[in-house]
Structure formats: C-alpha cells, structure tokens
Amino acid sequence: MKEYIVITPSNLKKKVIELSRKKYYNYNIKFMSINEFIDKYTFSYDNKTIYNIMNKYNINLSSTLVYLNNLCYISDKLNNSKMILLKDIKKYLEDNNLLIYDNRFREYVKDKEIHIYGYNYINKYYLNIFKDLNYIVHNIEYNNYDIDKIYEFNYIDDEVIFVIDKIYELLRNNISIDKIKLIISNEYREVIYRLFKIYNIPINIKKRSIYSIKVVKDILNNLDDLDNSINNIKEDNIKEKVIKVLNNYSFINDKKEVLDLIINDLKNTYLDEDNNGIKVSTIDDIYNNEDYVFLLGFNKENIPVLYKDNEYFSDKEKEVLGLDTSNELNINKKIEVIRKIHNIKNLTISYKLTDSNNTYTRSDLLNDIEIVKDYKHQYINSNMMNKIFLTTYLDNLVKYNIKDKDLDLLSSNYNIPYMNYDNTYSGISKEKLYKYLDNKLTLSYTALENFYKCKFKYYISNILKINIIKDDFAILIGDICHYVLRCMDDQDFDYDTCFNNYVKTKREFSKRELFFLDNIKEELKFVTSTIKKQSTYSTFNKSMKEKPIYVNKDKNIKVTFMGVIDKVLYKEEDNITYLVVVDYKTGSTNINLKNMEYGLGLQLPIYLYLSNKMELKNIKVVGFYLQKLFTSTLDNSKDYETARENNLRLEGYSTDNENILSKFDTTYNDSKLIKGMKTTSKGFSTYSKVLNDEEIDSMINNTDKLINEGIDKILEGDFTINPKVIDGTNVSCSFCEYKDICYLREKDITYINREEDKDGEDV
Ligand code: SF4
Known part of the structure; x- marks a missing residue:
C-alpha cells in the first residue's frame, strides 16, 4: 500500500x-x-x-x-x-x-x-x-461571507454584556449552547468570567494550571521523597499529569537541580477542561455553518497580533539569512486573518475603546462597514445584573446628579438596600468554623500578631487565607537572605555560587529588580562576613538554623502553636544548655515591649517562649534578639565600616547575670555583639536591655497566657473588626491589605491611651 x-x-x-x-x-x-x-x-x-x-x-x-x-x-x-x-x-x-x-x-x-x-x-x-x-x-478554499456591521463599545464590560444579550437571544431561539463560540484576547478572561457568572451562563474560560493546586506545590518542597508526596495526590488525573512532568527529568537524580524547569512545566500543564458550556476558540479554528461565533476585541492591538522586529535575529539579519522579515510575515498574517473572518457564516464582531488598564482603537482589517455605536443593553436576562445597573444609576444620581432614563423603571421593579451596608462582623457558628478548619488549627507568631492587631484581619488572612500579594519581590529578597544565611556555615560555602544558584531558581527579574539584587548581593556579603566576625566574640560553639518548634495546646480541637527560629546559638556546660535565639529581619523591627499586654509586639517574647520549649537539656536562656540585616542610616561619628558593623549588632534582651552573659558575649562590657550593652562601675548601663530570672519567667508565663487567650477567642469564632489606635497612631491598618474589604468605621476602632507612661521604661 x-x-x-x-x-x-x-x-x-x-x-x-x-x-x-x-x-x-x-x-x-x-x-x-x-x-x-x-x-x-x-x-x-x-x-x-x-x-x-x-x-x-x-x-x-x-x-x-x-x-x-x-x-x-x-x-x-x-x-x-x-x-x-x-x-x-x-x-x-x-x-x-x-x-x-x-x-x-x-x-x-x-x-x-x-x-x-x-x-x-x-x-x-x-x-x-x-x-x-x-x-x-x-490551498484551503475559503467562503466569502459578508460582514455588514461591527459593534463599538466605550468600555469592555458593555461589550461583554452585549455579547451576553445576543447569546440569550440565540438560546431563546433554541440554538444549542455548544454551537456558540467566543474568540477573545486575554484581557477579556476576567471580565467574561465575572459577568457570565452573574448572568448564569456556563463557560470554559479559566484554564487552571496544576501548579495552582496545593498538593502539587507541596511536592516541590519534598523532592527528596517523591514517591510519598506523589501518593498524597488523591485525584488520578492530576497524579498522572505530575508523573508525566517528572518523567521528563528522569535523566537526573537530584530533582532540586531542575526545580525551575519542573515548576515551569507544572505551570504549563492544565487541568482537564469541563466540556459543558460555551467554548472559547480562536480565529484559526474550523467553524461550520451551524456555529455562532462572537469575535470580541476587534482592536488593532489584538487582531492580528503582529510580529515585531525584536527577535534574536533582526530583520536586517533575516534578509541576509534568507528568512522572512517581520514585515513580510505581517502582510501575510493580515491577509490570512481577513480570509478567516469572511469564512465564518454566523459571525458577530465587536470591540471596545477602553478597559480598566488601557485604551484601544478599532482594527483596520475591515473597512467600509457600518459601525453600530448605540447598542442599549436589555433588562430581561438577569435580575442580579439589573440590580447592579440600578446601583450604578443611583450612584450617578447621588454623586454627580445625573439621572439615567432607566432609573425609574429599575427602581420601580427592584427594592435594593442602597447605602445601607453594615460592615459589622455578623459571626460564624463554632460548628461551621471547626468543620472549615478540619478540626485543627495551627497558629504562628504572625497569625497571632494579626489576631491581636485586628481579629477581622486574622479571619481574612489566616482562616479564609485570602492573600493579596502585591509585590513578591520583597518576599523573594527575604527568602534569598534566609537561604544564604542558612548555608553560610556549610563547609563548602562559596558566597557567589550560593547566592547566584538560589536566585537562578526564582522567577525572571526586571532590570530594576536586577539592580536591587546586585545591591542586596553586595550588602548581604558584608552581613555574612560581619556575622562570622561576631561569632569570634562568643564562646557559644553550637548552632541550629531555621529550627521549627511546635507546642501542642490542649483545646477542644487540635491546636498547635508553632514558630521557626532563624538561628539558635548554644553552649553545653555542666549539664546546662546556655542558649540565645536570633531572628533575622530584612524590614523594620520593633523590640518595644510596652504593648505586650494588648498582644502587640510579641515577637521577641514568643522567641523566648519557643526557645524554652526546645528539646535541649536544662535550658538557660541567655538572650533573645532580632538582627536587622539592612539599615539605611549610619552613625556619622564612627568610620564607615564600624558604623555598618554596629548596625548589625543584635537587638533584644539579655540575662542580667554577668557571668552567664559573658559566655555568650565576651565583649559585653562594651559590646560589639549586642546593641546598647555596656557596663559601668554601677553595673549595667541604663541603655542595656537586661532581665532577671524572675522577669524572664514572668515574660514566658505572660506570653503563654496571651497565646492561650488568643486561641480561645479564635475558637469562639470572634472575628470582630477591632483595629488598635495607640496614643493616636493606628498600629493595625497602616499596611493592611484588607482595607478594601472591611469598610472600617470609627465605631470599630479600639483606642489605647498610653500617654501616662510615655516617660516610663521600655521593659
Ligand atoms: S484595614 Fe484595619 S480594620 Fe480593616 S481588616 Fe485591616 S486591620 Fe482590620
């Protein structure tokens, strides 16, 4: 044959x-x-x-x-x-x-x-x-159907609502939903997803990558035990997809070496699409005469997407090589798209002039065609959308004194609670809460801090886990610093290799970010060498890095309080473990303990509390500190290097037992290791932050009490909006991402007036 x-x-x-x-x-x-x-x-x-x-x-x-x-x-x-x-x-x-x-x-x-x-x-x-x-x-033989009009809209939402109205018309005329297709560009996805939901029209619009699934992401943290983590994936089709990705890397045993490639593949592997509902297709797909196709976004910016002279070889070089230049490709692409448009029998074309980010112009592929600019949407397709229209018209009336001609019609049909919104947290039953939590709660220092700053903030961030990450670069910088500092005592540590290899596993960086990264790299090198120098002032000879500590709390569901301590330094002597804890900070720090009674500023007390729970023999806490890695101010009275080194001294609290303290800091009389630590003929200077054993014990007990109280209130389901204003400063809302959700009112604020102890001691 x-x-x-x-x-x-x-x-x-x-x-x-x-x-x-x-x-x-x-x-x-x-x-x-x-x-x-x-x-x-x-x-x-x-x-x-x-x-x-x-x-x-x-x-x-x-x-x-x-x-x-x-x-x-x-x-x-x-x-x-x-x-x-x-x-x-x-x-x-x-x-x-x-x-x-x-x-x-x-x-x-x-x-x-x-x-x-x-x-x-x-x-x-x-x-x-x-x-x-x-x-x-x-050659394909193309049809040549006429296009008699194109619809223009000022805003993308209006264009999508027009398409929805037309889809309803088709459905009323018994056109099957699987015959309706949309050709769209990316800026339409979110708008279509939102509006089609309101109008209750099923559509496959969101391609979900398997990388968005937690159990898949967990594999990446567990590449040493792949079999086990793959077995944790319950759904077979996801498991198959993950295995397929991993099989592409069978050539290498240590999968961490190819981590960024695996991440890229997982991001580009999608969950199976639900086949019900309206399909999103492309201009290159094949349509038959029973199909009803909507081409949205007939804008110059999208149709067609043109080639640019920005590839590896420039157009000039392509001419020498005998390859197509971007100009040649574009001419052919335009001809091809025009043919494909005329090939679709039932085609409705529309475009917008603006969306929330950009302005657009009409594509010039089709000319001499009627442009319809005055489409009026219908009120027969969604009660929910009609109410939204009504609120928009009411807003226009209240704010700008503009009355829409349909306002009376809608307000006579719908009774909506306009301007009656009540932001009060209305409660959640314990039963529901425990079920949502799957009868277990893990609480970290940051979660507890959120809770004490504002219970509602904690609810959104730590229970509902609605995280609004505006800028992941700051988080990445923190990760890089922690990684380098974790490795800096390894035997084969090489600063440049360590830094570069870690950065390489992260995402692509913009030029601006690369500039910052270069500066951070230099600063961090200084930090590592200063920390090494600081270790020579101490007799503590053992350390643990990024040590997780778990404390189980006896409550009516399983509650674990946990924290990860960046660095534990210790020395074992006479059956006693002398120990300090250090936490690195890349941002601002506050070691003030004034507001501890309100559950604020608990960072250092919590490190003290956790260090006491470590599985080491007869622990004697010598100090608990933060170490600020980057500062923007320098002490002008010192030379440049000394001022930079001084900024890296530890900030926190130390034991007042000089004999014990000297084991950790041999320079404690005029410390090169602990900020403010100094002695005079009368003992510790007033700037030294020292605590006696009783004070340390009381701080541990108070911290335990605050942790327990926080947990009890959380388990009660008490998530009232209650930000704190202390001495006129709002300490809760300044950097809160949930401002747009909580609708904070004056009545919600808890005022704490500490004016009376303004001159008091910190501790
Ligand atoms: S903005 Fe303030 S009141 Fe609103 S959730 Fe955040 S902390 Fe609470």
Missing part, C-alpha cells in the same frame, strides 16, 4: 483525518503538523538539552529557549557574535549528544509524497527544507 504524509495544523487534523478516511480509506497516511515534520526532519531537543545549556552557559530558561529555537538558522551567510554563539552552542550540544536526530525518518520521507494542507503561508525556512522533497501544497 502506498504511503503518504499529510502535513496539517493540529486544529484541522481531526477533520482532515475524517475526510481522508472516507475518500482515501485504502491509503496509508501519516498525519503531522509542520513543526513536528521539521523537527523530525532536522533535529529536536528535550529537557536534558535545556538543562545542560542552562548550566553550561549559566543562563535562565527563557534565554535558553531563544538560543535553542534559533539553532536551526545557523548559516555561513552571517558571521556576527550572535551566529558565533549559536554555532558554539550547537557544537557543544552535538559533542555531547544532546540534540535528537531521527535519521530513519529522513530516509523514510525521501520517496514519499508529502501533501501540505491548511497552511496559508509557508515560511521561507520551511520552503527551503521542502524543496528537496516531493511535496504538494493544497
């Missing part, structure tokens, strides 16, 4: 296979996309190739892919640094067998008839490959 190769795009493949089964049922046909064919005919690569390039050239994933995707254009026609680098990379890959060649396929295609169908334009690079083969290009 004669064999043929049919090259067709993947979205046409199904249809082409169906047709050829009927017409050419006795032919042996191999179907492939053009990229699959070219990769097999020339060469391809896999994750091992990517990993090796990233390591060899010390570059990130996206740069690696740029190089790999341009390897095929290697030529002697150009001899600049870009070409030399590509040749170098290709030589390295070939020398190490890292490119995949399929010689059998090259042999196989030599005498085959190759039919190319569904590609309107075949670029010069592909044509150059096909020229040595026996190929025939079949």
Whole structure:
C-alpha cells in the first residue's frame, strides 16, 4: 500500500483525518503538523538539552529557549557574535549528544509524497527544507461571507454584556449552547468570567494550571521523597499529569537541580477542561455553518497580533539569512486573518475603546462597514445584573446628579438596600468554623500578631487565607537572605555560587529588580562576613538554623502553636544548655515591649517562649534578639565600616547575670555583639536591655497566657473588626491589605491611651 504524509495544523487534523478516511480509506497516511515534520526532519531537543545549556552557559530558561529555537538558522551567510554563539552552542550540544536526530525518518520521507494542507503561508525556512522533497501544497478554499456591521463599545464590560444579550437571544431561539463560540484576547478572561457568572451562563474560560493546586506545590518542597508526596495526590488525573512532568527529568537524580524547569512545566500543564458550556476558540479554528461565533476585541492591538522586529535575529539579519522579515510575515498574517473572518457564516464582531488598564482603537482589517455605536443593553436576562445597573444609576444620581432614563423603571421593579451596608462582623457558628478548619488549627507568631492587631484581619488572612500579594519581590529578597544565611556555615560555602544558584531558581527579574539584587548581593556579603566576625566574640560553639518548634495546646480541637527560629546559638556546660535565639529581619523591627499586654509586639517574647520549649537539656536562656540585616542610616561619628558593623549588632534582651552573659558575649562590657550593652562601675548601663530570672519567667508565663487567650477567642469564632489606635497612631491598618474589604468605621476602632507612661521604661 502506498504511503503518504499529510502535513496539517493540529486544529484541522481531526477533520482532515475524517475526510481522508472516507475518500482515501485504502491509503496509508501519516498525519503531522509542520513543526513536528521539521523537527523530525532536522533535529529536536528535550529537557536534558535545556538543562545542560542552562548550566553550561549559566543562563535562565527563557534565554535558553531563544538560543535553542534559533539553532536551526545557523548559516555561513552571517558571521556576527550572535551566529558565533549559536554555532558554539550547537557544537557543544552535538559533542555531547544532546540534540535528537531521527535519521530513519529522513530516509523514510525521501520517496514519499508529502501533501501540505491548511497552511496559508509557508515560511521561507520551511520552503527551503521542502524543496528537496516531493511535496504538494493544497490551498484551503475559503467562503466569502459578508460582514455588514461591527459593534463599538466605550468600555469592555458593555461589550461583554452585549455579547451576553445576543447569546440569550440565540438560546431563546433554541440554538444549542455548544454551537456558540467566543474568540477573545486575554484581557477579556476576567471580565467574561465575572459577568457570565452573574448572568448564569456556563463557560470554559479559566484554564487552571496544576501548579495552582496545593498538593502539587507541596511536592516541590519534598523532592527528596517523591514517591510519598506523589501518593498524597488523591485525584488520578492530576497524579498522572505530575508523573508525566517528572518523567521528563528522569535523566537526573537530584530533582532540586531542575526545580525551575519542573515548576515551569507544572505551570504549563492544565487541568482537564469541563466540556459543558460555551467554548472559547480562536480565529484559526474550523467553524461550520451551524456555529455562532462572537469575535470580541476587534482592536488593532489584538487582531492580528503582529510580529515585531525584536527577535534574536533582526530583520536586517533575516534578509541576509534568507528568512522572512517581520514585515513580510505581517502582510501575510493580515491577509490570512481577513480570509478567516469572511469564512465564518454566523459571525458577530465587536470591540471596545477602553478597559480598566488601557485604551484601544478599532482594527483596520475591515473597512467600509457600518459601525453600530448605540447598542442599549436589555433588562430581561438577569435580575442580579439589573440590580447592579440600578446601583450604578443611583450612584450617578447621588454623586454627580445625573439621572439615567432607566432609573425609574429599575427602581420601580427592584427594592435594593442602597447605602445601607453594615460592615459589622455578623459571626460564624463554632460548628461551621471547626468543620472549615478540619478540626485543627495551627497558629504562628504572625497569625497571632494579626489576631491581636485586628481579629477581622486574622479571619481574612489566616482562616479564609485570602492573600493579596502585591509585590513578591520583597518576599523573594527575604527568602534569598534566609537561604544564604542558612548555608553560610556549610563547609563548602562559596558566597557567589550560593547566592547566584538560589536566585537562578526564582522567577525572571526586571532590570530594576536586577539592580536591587546586585545591591542586596553586595550588602548581604558584608552581613555574612560581619556575622562570622561576631561569632569570634562568643564562646557559644553550637548552632541550629531555621529550627521549627511546635507546642501542642490542649483545646477542644487540635491546636498547635508553632514558630521557626532563624538561628539558635548554644553552649553545653555542666549539664546546662546556655542558649540565645536570633531572628533575622530584612524590614523594620520593633523590640518595644510596652504593648505586650494588648498582644502587640510579641515577637521577641514568643522567641523566648519557643526557645524554652526546645528539646535541649536544662535550658538557660541567655538572650533573645532580632538582627536587622539592612539599615539605611549610619552613625556619622564612627568610620564607615564600624558604623555598618554596629548596625548589625543584635537587638533584644539579655540575662542580667554577668557571668552567664559573658559566655555568650565576651565583649559585653562594651559590646560589639549586642546593641546598647555596656557596663559601668554601677553595673549595667541604663541603655542595656537586661532581665532577671524572675522577669524572664514572668515574660514566658505572660506570653503563654496571651497565646492561650488568643486561641480561645479564635475558637469562639470572634472575628470582630477591632483595629488598635495607640496614643493616636493606628498600629493595625497602616499596611493592611484588607482595607478594601472591611469598610472600617470609627465605631470599630479600639483606642489605647498610653500617654501616662510615655516617660516610663521600655521593659
Ligand atoms: S484595614 Fe484595619 S480594620 Fe480593616 S481588616 Fe485591616 S486591620 Fe482590620
């Protein structure tokens, strides 16, 4: 039986296979996309190739892919640094067998008839490959349906509501929902998701990556015990997808080495789509005459998405290499899109002029067409949306004295509690709360601090876990610092390697962020060398880093109080463990204990409390401190280096037993290790923050009491909005991300007046 190769795009493949089964049922046909064919005919690569390039050239994933995707254009026609680098990379890959060649396929295609169908334009690079083969290009025959009007809207929401009205019309006319398709660009996803929900129209709009699932993310923290963490995934289809991703890295035992590649793959692996509801498709899909298609966002910015002269090889270089320039590709792309638009029988086209971020212009692909600008949405499709319209009209009336002509109609039909919103927390039953918590509660210092700052803040952040991360760069800086400081005492520690390797596993950085990272790198190097120097002032010879400590609390559900101490330094002597705890701070710190009774400023007392719970023999706490890693102010009376070193001294509380303190800080008389620590002829100076045994015990007991009280109130389900204003300063709301949710009113604030002890001691 004669064999043929049919090259067709993947979205046409199904249809082409169906047709050829009927017409050419006795032919042996191999179907492939053009990229699959070219990769097999020339060469391809896999994750091992990517990993090796990233390591060899010390570059990130996206740069690696740029190089790999341009390897095929290697030529002697150009001899600049870009070409030399590509040749170098290709030589390295070939020398190490890292490119995949399929010689059998090259042999196989030599005498085959190759039919190319569904590609309107075949670029010069592909044509150059096909020229040595026996190929025939079949052009698609396009319909030429008229487009008589396009709908214009000022705002994206109005455009989507128009489409919803039209969809309702179709559904009322018994058009099946699976015949309705939307062609959209990315800015529509959120708006469609929100509005279709209000109108109760099912749609598949949110592609969810498996990386968004907690149990999948947990695997990344547990790469040493993969089997166990994979077994924790209950759903088979997710498990299969994860295994498939991990199998791509079977070439390496230590999966941590390829962590960023695995993350990238997981992010690009999606959950199976729900097949019910309206489909989102593309202009390249195949539509039949029963389909009703809405092309939204007919804006210059989206249709078509044009090629730019910003690729690895510039247009000028592409001309020398005999490749298509962006201009040539764009001309063909425009022709192709116009053909595809006219090919759809039931097509409704619309565009917007603005959305919440940008302004847009109409695409100029179709001209001399009526533009409809005065579409008036309907009130027959959603009560919920009608109420939203009503509130908008009421807002316009109240705020701007503008009365919409439909206001009377809507207000006579709907009675809404306008301006009657009550922000009071209305409570949650204990039963519901415990069920939601799955009968277990873990409380950390930050969670407890949230609770004491404002119970509602704790509820949103720690119970509902609605986290609004505006800027992850600050968190990343914290992570990098903690990582480097954790490794700095390792035997084979090399500062640059440690810093660079960790940063490499993170996301791509903007130029501005890279500038900051460079500065942080330099600062942190100074920090590590100063900490090493500080250790020479101490006789404490043992340490633990990032030590998690758990304290079980006896309550009616399982409650665990936990904390991770950045550094525990200790010395065992005469059956006693002398110990200090240190927590690194990259941001601002406050070691003031004045507000401890209100549950505020508990950071240091909690470290003291946790250090006392460590599994070490006869613990004697010598001190508990914060270490500020970066400061912006320097003491002008000292030389630059000394001032910087001084800023890194520990801030916190020490024992008042000089004999014991001297074991930790041999310089305690005029300390180079602890801020403010000094002695005079009368004992400790007034700036030294020291505590006697009784005070330390009382602080531990008070902390335990505050932890217990906090837990009891949480288990009562008491999450009232109660931010604190102390001596006129709001200590709760300043950096709170939930300002837009709580609608704070004056009545909610708890005022604490401490004016009377303004001149008092800190402790
Ligand atoms: S803004 Fe203030 S009142 Fe509102 S949740 Fe945050 S801390 Fe509470």
